[in-house]
Amino acid sequence: MLKEKMERGKQAIAALKDYRGGQKTEANIKTLKENMKYFGYGYIKNADETVPPIGINFWAFRIMVGLGVLFILVFAVILFVLYRKDITRARLLQLAGVALIPLAYIASESGWLVAEFGRQPWTIQDMLPTWAAVSDLNSGSVALTFFLFLFLFTAMLLVEVSIMCKQIKKGPEL
Numbered sequence: 692m693l694k695e696k697m698e699r700g701k702q703a704i705a706a707l708k709d710y711r712g713g714q715k716t717e718a719n720i721k722t723l724k725e726n727m728k729y730f731g732y733g734y735i736k737n738a739d740e741t742v743p744p745i746g747i748n749f750w751a752f753r754i755m756v757g758l759g760v761l762f763i764l765v766f767a768v769i770l771f772v773l774y775r776k777d778i779t780r781a782r783l784l785q786l787a788g789v790a791l792i793p794l795a796y797i798a799s800e801s802g803w804l805v806a807e808f809g810r811q812p813w814t815i816q817d818m819l820p821t822w823a824a825v826s827d828l829n830s831g832s833v834a835l836t837f838f839l840f841l842f843l844f845t846a847m848l849l850v851e852v853s854i855m856c857k858q859i860k861k862g863p864e865l
């Protein structure tokens with residue numbers, strides 16, 4: 692099955708190359724249309740390349756979902772406590788809430804790993820493998836956008852932390 696896809700992908704790539712080279716014949720267009728959905732497989736050299744890194748996905752997915760379930764449980768407890776007693780006195784729950792903050796980032800990063808490793812080797816599923824999708828953008832442009840984002844997000848982090856500190860100092864309205 693994979694071998695057939697690879698073969699048909701190669702035919703599609705060749706047909707597109709010919710088409711671009713000026714061979715706009717019906718037969719060429721027909722070959723391209725028939726094999727287009729396997730286009731990306733034409734770049735695959737061996738079967739291993741079509742398998743994403745299983746171990747990373749296995750653990751990253753479990754960490755993300757495990758933490759997601761933990762958050763749901765904790766929020767259920769918070770909701771319960773909110774209706775039952777004064778939450779500003781539920782010291783243990785407050786500590787747990789603060790302890791959970793870094794876990795949200797870990798869940799987020801794990802989710803990102805799931806998405807990025809899980810899609811390997813594709814940039815566009817079945818169409819474009821990552822190694823064929825390398826752009827010819829020069830490194831200066833990449834560096835520029837990187838530093839712009841770094842500057843912007845650092846500024847936003849500082850603003851956010853200062854707003855949070857102000858609110859914490861003010862304390863809850865009782």
Ligand code: HEM
Binds near residue numbers: 804806
């Ligand atoms: C509660 C159970 C959860 C389930 C079932 C779940 C499911 C998924 C799935 C299936 C993906 C992959 C999507 C894709 O690329 O096709 C994903 C991605 C992601 N998840 Fe989760 N998730 C859960 C909890 C969380 C939590 C708690 C966070 C963060 C606090 C999180 C953050 C992310 C992020 C950032 C991505 C990557 C999105 C992207 O870059 O496309 N997930 N999640």
